Amino acid sequence: MAKQRLVILGGGESGVGTALLGKAKGFEVFVSDKNKIKEKYKDVLIHHEIEWEEETHTESKILNANLVMKSPGIPERVPLVKQLREQGVPIVSEIEFAAKFTQATLVGITGSNGKTTTASLTHHILKQELEVGLAGNIGDSFAKQILEKNYPNYVLEISSFQLDDIVGFKPHIAIITNITPDHLDRYNYEFENYITSKFRIAENQTKADYLIFDADDPVIVDWLEKHPVQSTLLPFSLVKKNKNGAYLENDKIIITIDNNSIDMSTKDLALEGKHNIKNAMAASTVAHLLRIRKQTIRESLENFHGVEHRLENVLKINKVQYINDSKATNVNATYYALESMDAPTVWIVGGQDKGNNYQELFPFVNEKVKAIICLGVDNQKLMENFSSMVDVIIETQSMSEAVKIAYKLAESGDNVLLSPACASFDLFENYEDRGRQFKEAVRNL
Template sequence: MQKKLIILGAGESGIGAALLGKQRGYDVFVSDGGAIKDIYKQELAVNHIPFEEGQHSWDVILNADEIIKSPGIPEKSELMKKVREKQVPVISEIEFAYRFSKDSKVIAITGSNGKSTTTALTFNIFETAGLHAAMVGNIGLSYARQVATAPADYYIVEVSSFQLDDIRDFKPNVAILLNITPDHLDRYDYKMANYVASKFRIAMNQGPEDYFVYCVDDPEITGYLKGHTIHSTTIPFTIMEPLKQGGFMTNEQVNIQVNDEPMIVSMYDLALKGKHNLYNSMAAGIAGRTMDIRKEKIRESLTSFKSLEHRMEYVTTVRGVDFINDSKATNVNSLWFALESMEHPVVLVMGGVDKGNDYSAIQDLVKEKVKAIICLGIDNAPIQEALSGYTPVIIDTRNMKDAVNAAFGHAEKGDVVLLSPACASFDLFKNYEDRGRQFKEAVKEL
């Protein structure tokens, strides 16, 4: 008899799971409390997968053998309370995809910041080396869709804490933990310890034959490691001091020492600039070395990689003013990294839906580097209150065109206009991609 598989949420991960489930002989039903995009409805129809939108049929859902839950559905929701009460097994889409890809190698990357960049850079290393790799997860196609439609030998998977919350057997060959800073705490009872533990689930099933790659400079990571055992082979990386094994800096050179094979690249030759990208480059380079990719291929990739759209993306230069789109920066820590990497005076465009941000972390950097802040959002009061004493100019705007015009008006030749909002985008935009695209369009109209 077919197992009843219910998929809650019909975004990219839900549809990918539905396709994989159908392909593997499950009785699949998709349920979404909101509207499902037309393109996804067509896919479900073509594949004869029944679905509902705008509601959840409790009787059908609670009768499932197994549920795959969208990362966006919180445990506190009425739906999940009922599911847990009935004790229906719940897994995430990455857990389901992993079930059918155990013959491949999996490199999983998590962290509060830099996941997408490191995932793309790691994928680029594997591709440059001529390996049959796929970049999946929160970036590109869902892991399950890739397994269903175009299986690969190597999966480079960007994973969030929400996805890790619902794994059971997911066991990456290489797990990378970049950093842990406060984010999404509303989903973790506002307890940092819960969020940290969630991130560390990436390594929970690993054994000595696997690798756990982590940043020694992150106090949350090192604090957790003092009280918990990791069973895989650990490879640290740092920019603070030389190491015998791992990634480190000496004389402005990035060193990657894995399997007794030293590899050195000048930090000035790296394609991605800024302190945070030293970490990202080290992590990606270590991942490549654990899979015995040749040093020349890793070096080639690290020095020629093009950054991702909306992530410290250079847009253009207008009358000597550089414009950079960092719309993906949806928390204060991302903005801190962006400002830290700036070498010229900055006109900063920021704001949006404030997730309870603590702007005190960037006050010193704002004072040192920012000549004007252009607020872009419905409620800019928290930014005004926290940063007005640290920069001479703060202006309110309510749309992207006005924000870009105001920023350009306060910029001089040699300055940088940086869109790095530190906030979610939903007050004025569909998502961070829409915000970034509108920024680029407004810049082109100058």
């Protein structure tokens, strides 16, 4: 029998991981990237004798595929993708492809914000007692881990773009942290399309599977009322008591599953802020489902210090605290950041706008922000929204310049916060690059 031809569009982490797994499972594999492939990935492809091309897509080598795995960064509207669809070639995401080759218990986490923190925290708790991998949008590719590690459990951080290309993918435990308008540029500026996309995480679940979600999020609650899912529901809430699921009472998180309850104090949580109580609830619910001991969950919550580029304290210089929240790539993430500021703040904001509505930030800006530094190629929308609210609003095109200006504007006791509310691709490689440049500029002051 002829080998099945697997074509992979995009030679990044997920693409190369899929190529390795595909080859090991007997596919004829071809990797094609419209841009340059990073040296480290090229070396892997060459070492494993996998055919590849860069800076072009050779149609004759792609349209004859039996199966295509496309990188989550490639939108549907790309002509090549449309052609493949017209020819009826199945297109899947890495998580769809890889999940077929594992019997592991999968925990899938999606949401507009909090998914990296929740995934990292869930993994941090589970790994104390279980063998568990962390993959998806984070760390090493899922496909590669299945090939090399073959863990019995995986925590997957999953973006809406990855969910757009699933067919049968089904996590045993799914989490939706929250849904706020994000990436609308990829969903024809229709919020509905984006919500539908997020809920695909539960579309193949049965009664034997679990959906953990924020019961305080009106978008999620409303959607579930109109589009019931098969999954067993485990809501978490700061305000409502849930018979099944998690809620907050007298500074305690109480989690109940099938009449079996555990409780934990929130006083000793290493992460601050209301949104982190929610992240802790979601992660602890997973741990409780997978029978992790209460003591282990408590200790893990107390010693988990968060992820890089998410409200990360960098340095204090002349009694000014510099905070890196580069991971805030949408308005809602920046909302949490500004909400948690307890001192006058010089705010560095801007980048590639994804159809942002800044209105929900206005009260915080009026109350806490003393100066705004716009860091983007096009800052017009920021200027229109905020120039009447602060005395000082300055445009800049480089991180080092932005940090130097912030240093001049900030006084003893102030915060300097990088929380861009936008994507980073106009001036930086990605949000990590933006965060690292910020930290470097602060250290060079």
